[in-house]
Amino acid sequence: MTELLITGVRLVPGPGDAAGALASGTQDILIADGRYADPSQASADATRIDADGLLALPGLIDLHTHLREPGREDAETVESGTLAAARGGFAAVMAMANTDPVTDTAEAAEHIRALGRKHGSAQVYPIGAVSKGLAGQELAELGLMARSGVTMFSDDGHCVSDSRLMRRALEYVRAFGGVIAQHAQDPRLAGSDACCHEGEVSGRLGLPGWPSAAEATVIARDAELTKLTRSRLHVCHVSTAESVDVLRWAKKRAIDITAEVTPHHLLLTTALLEGYDPTFKVNPPLRPDEDVAAVREALADGTIDVVATDHAPHARHDKEHAFGDAAPGMVGLETALGVVIETMINTGALDWDGLVDRTSFGPGRIARLQDGLGLPPVLGAAANLTVIDPQRRTVVDRDSSASLSRNNPWHGLELPDPVMATVAGGEVTYSRL
Numbered sequence: 001m002t003e004l005l006i007t008g009v010r011l012v013p014g015p016g017d018a019a020g021a022l023a024s025g026t027q028d029i030l031i032a033d034g035r036y037a038d039p040s041q042a043s044a045d046a047t048r049i050d051a052d053g054l055l056a057l058p059g060l061i062d063l064h065t066h067l068r069e070p071g072r073e074d075a076e077t078v079e080s081g082t083l084a085a086a087r088g089g090f091a092a093v094m095a096m097a098n099t100d101p102v103t104d105t106a107e108a109a110e111h112i113r114a115l116g117r118k119h120g121s122a123q124v125y126p127i128g129a130v131s132k133g134l135a136g137q138e139l140a141e142l143g144l145m146a147r148s149g150v151t152m153f154s155d156d157g158h159c160v161s162d163s164r165l166m167r168r169a170l171e172y173v174r175a176f177g178g179v180i181a182q183h184a185q186d187p188r189l190a191g192s193d194a195c196c197h198e199g200e201v202s203g204r205l206g207l208p209g210w211p212s213a214a215e216a217t218v219i220a221r222d223a224e225l226t227k228l229t230r231s232r233l234h235v236c237h238v239s240t241a242e243s244v245d246v247l248r249w250a251k252k253r254a255i256d257i258t259a260e261v262t263p264h265h266l267l268l269t270t271a272l273l274e275g276y277d278p279t280f281k282v283n284p285p286l287r288p289d290e291d292v293a294a295v296r297e298a299l300a301d302g303t304i305d306v307v308a309t310d311h312a313p314h315a316r317h318d319k320e321h322a323f324g325d326a327a328p329g330m331v332g333l334e335t336a337l338g339v340v341i342e343t344m345i346n347t348g349a350l351d352w353d354g355l356v357d358r359t360s361f362g363p364g365r366i367a368r369l370q371d372g373l374g375l376p377p378v379l380g381a382a383a384n385l386t387v388i389d390p391q392r393r394t395v396v397d398r399d400s401s402a403s404l405s406r407n408n409p410w411h412g413l414e415l416p417d418p419v420m421a422t423v424a425g426g427e428v429t430y431s432r433l
């Protein structure tokens with residue numbers, strides 16, 4: 001029997017009152033053989049972690065991680081990416097399908113799961129592609145992938161722009177309670193060269209524009225298709241006020257739609273593009289202040305359900321190019337919780353229960369994860385826990401990252417650096433205590 005006793009920690013079990021959940025407040029938490037146990041039964045030789053003054057949250061879950069393995073192990077591997085996840089407080093990550101080969105079969109999904117079991121410092125759940133090879137033509141083997149345990153499907157990196165294919169995908173996953181996660185980008189309004197929010201800055205810098213309408217119109221169409229098929233839709237990386245309006249409208253009509261916002265869209269703005277530094281190139285692009293305010297407000301009121309990182313590591317030789325030619329995407333696993341604390345807790349927009357909902361319970365509900373993930377700690381359940389010091393702050397240094405990539409937009413910024421220990425699936429995956 002291995003026993004871990006976390007002493008004097010203040011537990012934030014999250015909103016709601018689940019039967020048998022540990023009470024909120026300061027206490028000792030015992031994890032015996034990976035499961036929550038009665039701390040009064042701890043043996044004398046239990047490993048002790050002194051967590052006086054720290055908070056314990058249900059383990060974070062990231063719905064949107066790019067691990068790059070198989071195919072681009074020079075940018076990230078399951079090992080390095082999940083190490084970054086553990087350092088960021090994540091107990092589990094959902095791995096996007098845009099690898100090489102694409103995760104578009106049950107075998108490919110099983111391969112990701114096996115890599116996660118072998119090398120993972122976080123639990124790894126594969127996301128299946130919607131279309132074969134992400135080509136947007138033919139549906140992938142959604143049913144077979146579902147039978148192998150896949151619950152979420154996405155062509156992320158590409159939009160499922162064909163309305164008929166989107167309708168078929170939504171119809172298909174409805175049978176088994178799956179969800180389609182859409183990268184909302186109308187390729188006719190924002191093509192593959194679009195790299196800057198369309199507005200004053202894009203005009204002045206001479207960068208191809210990505211209008212807000214390219215996102216909002218796809219969300220509106222997909223909401224209608226979700227209603228038509230009585231299925232379930234999740235919207236990736238929502239970035240604008242117009243998209244938030246569409247989400248509010250859809251939710252009011254009881255359409256089964258959820259949405260995520262990234263840490264970078266909660267804090268960074270279009271103004272950063274002035275220096276043409278490709279570190280700040282991302283899809284969808286960074287937006288102006290008004291949009292940042294709108295997505296924060298939407299996350300606070302629940303119109304946007306969750307935070308998801310869209311951790312998108314890129315090797316130097318793909319990123320260090322002229323702005324227009326560089327690969328889009330930025331890393332984010334290690335800084336995500338710090339950014340959410342800075343933008344949502346330190347501003348009073350969310351309380352700790354709200355943060356637990358947006359970073360753990362919400363993602364767990366959307367992806368329908370099992371294994372004690374996204375739930376309040378309950379005696380007997382597998383432990384997934386993030387221990388934090390919300391006061392701790394650091395200047396971000398891209399070179400101290402566990403990620404293999406250095407496309408870090410937070411480099412040089414002072415941010416909360418809260419994560420002290422992470423427990424995933426009953427195992428301590430990271431600790432600086």
Ligand SMILES: NC(=O)N[C@@H](CC(=O)O)C(=O)O
Nearest residue numbers: 066156157282283312328329
């Ligand atoms: N966000 C990005 O700019 N890039 C992502 C793909 C995506 O999330 O659309 C990537 O895979 O690099």
Ligand SMILES: [Zn+2]
Nearest residue numbers: 156157183236
């Ligand atoms: Zn995307």
Ligand SMILES: [Zn+2]
Nearest residue numbers: 096156157310
């Ligand atoms: Zn992505």
